[in-house]
Amino acid sequence: MTETDRHLMLPIHEQISEALRTRIRSGDLPVGSRLPTETALMSQFGVARGTVRRALRTLNEQGIVQTLQGKGTYVRSGRPEPSIAQTLVGLSESLSYSEKSLTTTVLQQQIIPASGISRFPTPLEPAEQLLSLDRIRFLDGVPVARLKNWVRLQLAPGIDRTDFATTALFTALDSAATGQVSSGRRTFEAVLPGGDIAQSLGISTTTPLLFLTQVTYLDDGTVIEWSDVWMDSHHVTVAMNLTR
Amino acid sequence: MTETDRHLMLPIHEQISEALRTRIRSGDLPVGSRLPTETALMSQFGVARGTVRRALRTLNEQGIVQTLQGKGTYVRSGRPEPSIAQTLVGLSESLSYSEKSLTTTVLQQQIIPASGISRFPTPLEPAEQLLSLDRIRFLDGVPVARLKNWVRLQLAPGIDRTDFATTALFTALDSAATGQVSSGRRTFEAVLPGGDIAQSLGISTTTPLLFLTQVTYLDDGTVIEWSDVWMDSHHVTVAMNLTR
DNA sequence: CAGTGGTCTAGACCACCGG
DNA sequence: CGGTGGTCTAGACCACTGC
Structure with missing residues (x-):
């Protein structure tokens, strides 16, 4: 790995949440649809369940999806917006x-x-x-x-x-x-x-x-x-x- | 375990975050002080690191503590008054x-x-x-x-x-x-x-x-x-x- | 009941911080 | 450098959902 690569390397869970955001924006995962199960995402991305859950947690915090126990993770209505105002960030x-x-x-x-x-x-x-x-x-x-x-x-x-x-x-x-x-x-x-x-x-x-x-x-x-x-x-x- | 116990049983990570909240409120962990390290909390509560981290995550989300990589988790100052737009009110x-x-x-x-x-x-x-x-x-x-x-x-x-x-x-x-x-x-x-x-x-x-x-x-x-x-x-x- | 997410364990390696 | 938290793995069991 070169020095440049190291700077560009994102944690795997961020790569996964970004990939899911892209699929949501593209319409591949329309509003109201259910995301693949955590088990399915594990094999799709070749990672452990904890990493999938870490990625889904980010999307939940951003209001892009909503995870419901026993049911699944669903794409929220409304176009995904950054939630600027909830926590103190630039x-x-x-x-x-x-x-x-x-x-x-x-x-x-x-x-x-x-x-x-x-x-x-x-x-x-x-x-x-x-x-x-x-x-x-x-x-x-x-x-x-x-x-x-x-x-x-x-x-x-x-x-x-x-x-x-x-x-x-x-x-x-x-x-x-x-x-x-x-x-x-x-x-x-x-x-x-x-x-x-x-x-x-x-x-x-x-x-x-x-x-x-x-x-x-x-x-x-x-x-x-x-x-x-x-x-x-x-x-x-x-x-x-x-x-x- | 009786049926009643089962209803009252909270997840371990919530018991830990509540215990830490209590220690903070009591002044045992004053504002600005550093919490025990995650490793120390593991042995104090007899749980795995993931459980300690799940508890600290709750306290971070509630703004009670702040975790800094490489440094530790610190008690934050008293919280600002309830905000207008942060919680769901009319x-x-x-x-x-x-x-x-x-x-x-x-x-x-x-x-x-x-x-x-x-x-x-x-x-x-x-x-x-x-x-x-x-x-x-x-x-x-x-x-x-x-x-x-x-x-x-x-x-x-x-x-x-x-x-x-x-x-x-x-x-x-x-x-x-x-x-x-x-x-x-x-x-x-x-x-x-x-x-x-x-x-x-x-x-x-x-x-x-x-x-x-x-x-x-x-x-x-x-x-x-x-x-x-x-x-x-x-x-x-x-x-x-x-x-x- | 099978399938889903929620919790929890016990390891491992890495990035960051401070002395 | 040692110590801290951040990430990640590979399992396990449980609670909840819907058929």
């Missing part, structure tokens, strides 16, 4: 299992003093340094989301040296943060985009956008990051699974 | 956190055949009867949301006799449903309202609205209800708490 993780390719362009990445911006979710010293990040997400080359993030540099030292075109913010936060990234709060609104947002997404200023604001906390309750995200509903939908 | 429950008064007007409430509508999240017989509900929600007298719901009458017999001006749909569903209302899926988009939606909310057709679609399932996976909701972001925002 947008790229949320969208990454779509069949489309997700790419990121960094418009701007710089260190600024807190006095340089107007909206904080928490009181800051004017001189405190923030990493300001401004990016566009593309799905198959089509701009679908504009993301602005602010990270408190003293709580994530060195994060400014990350290449955010290839590394997700949450991945970088996890390794750079001085504490554990543990919780967050998101709000959703519908807005009309300002001129620069509209231009960067290639839409008119009369196209409604889903506007998401997010604050991320360390486990001691400190705010470490906050962001504003505009998403074009024509291309990405925010979905979440709910339980009682 | 909109009235979600908005009642606000101090403003919430009222509802029923525009239409009638029984229609499935053939009378165009969009189902699940295949239906054309003759199947649906309760069709169309309502407006007011916050302090200002219209903020338009709600359209469809309920499969055969799965919630008698629900059509509910007074939905005073009773929340989910309350009625709970008592009328033939099964347990257990899960749901919501998606969010930003849209421009059609003329009737705009008019009912007293806004123009160029005001962007948050558009929420929801499907509600019984615990056997059957779709029992689905809905379309338009919300005016100027008056209500959807917020949710997230955990890792």
